[in-house]
Amino acid sequence: MIASDRSLCCQGLVTMQDRRRLFRIRSYLGARITYDRGQFSVDCLVRNQSPDGALVILSAAVMLPDEIDLFVLRTRTTRHARIVWRRGDRAGLAFSRDPLPDGVISLDRARRRCASPPDDPDPIAG
Incomplete structure (x- = not known):
């Protein structure tokens, strides 16, 4: 038997219509927003992400x-994002898919490049 949206809402399982294209994974990750x-x-x-x-x-x-950059401490990854909505202490972010301009590399890539051994010609390739 399939429960209706109404019965799920009454049970507290669905709180609002979800308009996301992809399922988000629950998380509890420390992060830093820079701008x-x-x-x-x-x-x-970061409470959930996709x-x-x-x-x-x-x-x-x-x-x-x-527009901001979100740096997740645990994974040491940075994503450029746009703030889509904000309510109180919560904000919904949409990650940018735009490529970086020529000659600009991401902070992640720069950190990996600095951390690689000097004899490795291109630590990013491969």
Whole structure:
């Protein structure tokens, strides 16, 4: 038997219509939001994520621009994102799919390049 949306909502399993294209994975990851070319940063918590976006929790008092970079401490990865919505201490992010301009590399790639042995000609290739 398939439960209706109404019965799931009444049981607390569905709280609102989910418009995401991809399923998000629950998480509890410390992260840092940076903006203005890294001049400013705000600590936050990533509560769920997918390849397309994430839900972050941060201080409700923090003002942020529309576009930010999200650096996840555990994975040491940075994603450029747009803030899609904000309610209190929660914000929904949509990750950018735009390629970086010529000559610009991601922070992740720069860190890997700096951490690689000097005799490795291209630590990123392969």
